[in-house]
Amino acid sequence: xxxxxxxxxxxxxxxxxxxxxxxxxxxxxxxxxxxxxxxxxxxxxxxxxxxxxxxxxxxxxxxxxxxxxxxxxxxxxxxxxxxxxxxxxxxxxxxxxxxxxxxxxxxxxxxxxxxxxxxxxxxxxxxxxxxxxxxxxxxxxxxxxxxxxxxxxxxxxxxxxxxxxxxxxxxxxxxxxxxxxxx
Amino acid sequence: xxxxxxxxxxxxxxxxxxxxxxxxxxxxxxxxxxxxxxxxxxxxxxxxxxxxxxxxxxxxxxxxxxxxxxxxxxxxxxxxxxxxxxxxxxxxxxxxxxxxxxxxxxxxxxxxxxxxxxxxxxxxxxxxxxxxxxxxxxxxxxxxxxxxxxxxxx
Numbered sequence: 001x002x003x004x005x006x007x008x009x010x011x012x013x014x015x016x017x018x019x020x021x022x023x024x025x026x027x028x029x030x031x032x033x034x035x036x037x038x039x040x041x042x043x044x045x046x047x048x049x050x051x052x053x054x055x056x057x058x059x060x061x062x063x064x065x066x067x068x069x070x071x072x073x074x075x076x077x078x079x080x081x082x083x084x085x086x087x088x089x090x091x092x093x094x095x096x097x098x099x100x101x102x103x104x105x106x107x108x109x110x111x112x113x114x115x116x117x118x119x120x121x122x123x124x125x126x127x128x129x130x131x132x133x134x135x136x137x138x139x140x141x142x143x144x145x146x147x148x149x150x151x152x153x154x155x156x157x158x159x160x161x162x163x164x165x166x167x168x169x170x171x172x173x174x175x176x177x178x179x180x181x182x183x
Numbered sequence: 184x185x186x187x188x189x190x191x192x193x194x195x196x197x198x199x200x201x202x203x204x205x206x207x208x209x210x211x212x213x214x215x216x217x218x219x220x221x222x223x224x225x226x227x228x229x230x231x232x233x234x235x236x237x238x239x240x241x242x243x244x245x246x247x248x249x250x251x252x253x254x255x256x257x258x259x260x261x262x263x264x265x266x267x268x269x270x271x272x273x274x275x276x277x278x279x280x281x282x283x284x285x286x287x288x289x290x291x292x293x294x295x296x297x298x299x300x301x302x303x304x305x306x307x308x309x310x311x312x313x314x315x316x317x318x319x320x321x322x323x324x325x326x327x328x329x330x331x332x333x334x335x336x337x
Contacts, residue, residue, distance in 0.1 A: 022336065026333060026336040030329045030333060033329075034325055034332075036217065036220065036224070037220060037221055037228070037324070037325075038228065040224075040225070041221045041222065041223070041225025041227075042224075043225075044221060045226065045229045045250070054249040054253075055229075055241075055250075057241055058239055058241045062240060063239070066239050067229070067232075070232065151218055152218070155214045155217055161206070
């Protein structure tokens, strides 16, 4: 089903235009990279506070209320530009091992945010300025690691080591959803 | 010896060859460069947004005490990984306009950050000058990142 969808996407005029336009693709890619500074940059600073290693003088509640709007702005920019980059090269990206690993990491990071928001930070009034509890530190480490992986895997999508035409093992064909070439 | 000849010599160096010939080295250095870019963005933004009154309410001078180590670490990692990336393909870079735009904006960004932004923040300034410098610092680093990505396209 997803296979059909990406094939259809690749045939849309938007996809073709994005793919063929040097400037639009380059501008989108550059904006994607700049938005990383806003998104991962601010999230990393929040995580360092939640880890208890920096910004001890900033209350956790203020760190979240005053910085998260910037993080969310960065995320919105990343989703828009990321969506456009996917639209420009749908089929190859869909089968990319790195893209799939990147999505997995985003999922892990999202679950982590969910747990933090609905479980961990609920009693933050108790540790707003005091020592942070272990549960907060664990969330911070997961967040920092997951987003770092997202950046690294995202960069690696550009490399063709595991493109469909170079996949020979059945397990890799399974993971990437590529047809296994019998030849 | 002119600049182009120097670029050719660097390209022929053992280090340049090693990075070029390795499958993983260039992407690994590139990824590290990007991670440091995120850290630089975060450490500059957390201070600059507070200076502009649209971020944390903690005095920027206080934030600077925590953020500066990440800013300095990020700049050092960016410079080291950037030099390694450059050493692997200096002849290509020599001919790329985006590279020279990036180097110019990098010099500008470093100068603004270390000679204007940081000193003003440490002094606790929040006036029009400090705000202008905060915006200029963010703009300069954005320019560096943009031109940097553009090297791969031009």
